Amino acid sequence: MYQFGECYLVYNVNVCILLDMLKRILWIFKDTLIHIKGHFMSQEEKLPKILIVEDDERLARLTQEYLIRNGLEVGVEPDGNRAIRRIIAEQPDMVVLDVMLPGADGLTICREVRPHYHQPILMLTARTEDMDQVLGLEMGADDYVAKPVQPRVLLARIRALLRRTDKTPEDEVAQRIEFDDLVIDNGGRSVTLNGELVDFTSAEYDLLWLLASNAGRILSREDIFERLRGIEYDGQDRSIDVRISRIRPKIGDDPENPKRIKTVRSKGYLFVKETNGL
Numbered sequence: 001m002y003q004f005g006e007c008y009l010v011y012n013v014n015v016c017i018l019l020d021m022l023k024r025i026l027w028i029f030k031d032t033l034i035h036i037k038g039h040f041m042s043q044e045e046k047l048p049k050i051l052i053v054e055d056d057e058r059l060a061r062l063t064q065e066y067l068i069r070n071g072l073e074v075g076v077e078p079d080g081n082r083a084i085r086r087i088i089a090e091q092p093d094m095v096v097l098d099v100m101l102p103g104a105d106g107l108t109i110c111r112e113v114r115p116h117y118h119q120p121i122l123m124l125t126a127r128t129e130d131m132d133q134v135l136g137l138e139m140g141a142d143d144y145v146a147k148p149v150q151p152r153v154l155l156a157r158i159r160a161l162l163r164r165t166d167k168t169p170e171d172e173v174a175q176r177i178e179f180d181d182l183v184i185d186n187g188g189r190s191v192t193l194n195g196e197l198v199d200f201t202s203a204e205y206d207l208l209w210l211l212a213s214n215a216g217r218i219l220s221r222e223d224i225f226e227r228l229r230g231i232e233y234d235g236q237d238r239s240i241d242v243r244i245s246r247i248r249p250k251i252g253d254d255p256e257n258p259k260r261i262k263t264v265r266s267k268g269y270l271f272v273k274e275t276n277g278l
Helices: 002-040 057-069 080-090 106-113 130-138 151-165 202-212 221-229 239-250
Strands: 049-053 073-077 094-098 121-126 143-147 176-179 182-185 190-193 196-198 261-264 268-271
Touching (some): 049 057, 049 080, 057 073, 057 151, 080 106, 094 106, 106 130, 121 130, 130 239, 143 151, 151 202, 151 221, 182 202, 202 221
Parallel strands (some): 049 073, 121 143
Antiparallel strands (some): 176 182, 182 190, 190 196, 261 268
């Protein structure tokens, strides 16, 4: 009787292992089919490609299925080190990136891929970890959402970020703003200072263009949040402040005594048209 029970236990363990292996194989197979489908779609029909970097298999699968049902092509990568290679090699339209991962963590991934990847990165952070949010933005993330997040909220954030970079030919009419040695070309989404091209993340560029195209006008944080993220400012989010602190030195502004992008206390930010004599 003991031997029978022991064999039964071993049998159950083997079945569980086999089922887990089959589940992982099906997951990989499903991801592969999505890639193949996307490859053979015409350019007009091709869906935006999202890469989810998340080691929680169940959460990643549910998120993937929800986003696919809502018109996106979605791949999943659970390992941080492999994610770095995939992001650089595949160049997805957007990355949804968890912070806590096996291998390289989300902050490391963001830092490593940014010189080679210029599409939006949406960071998933713990609700109470403000430092993760700030560090993620400093490493080059475009936006963040706190976990747990409702699928429809995540979808709205993804679509908002994709709209920033999904420019039609009509949207890309050459718009060029010059301020002394600073040139901002919205047609090519490029910034030059003293004739040298300056590297900006997508979110940094969008904020700079918004401020520069409203030069001489104070924009409140509420205005900026509504126009860039499509959500109301909650009075606590520091992402705009972090991006301003990163933009200033890139455009030759002194962070300690800024003359180009000024902070107007209790009101917002002002992009100054003329800095001569200030």
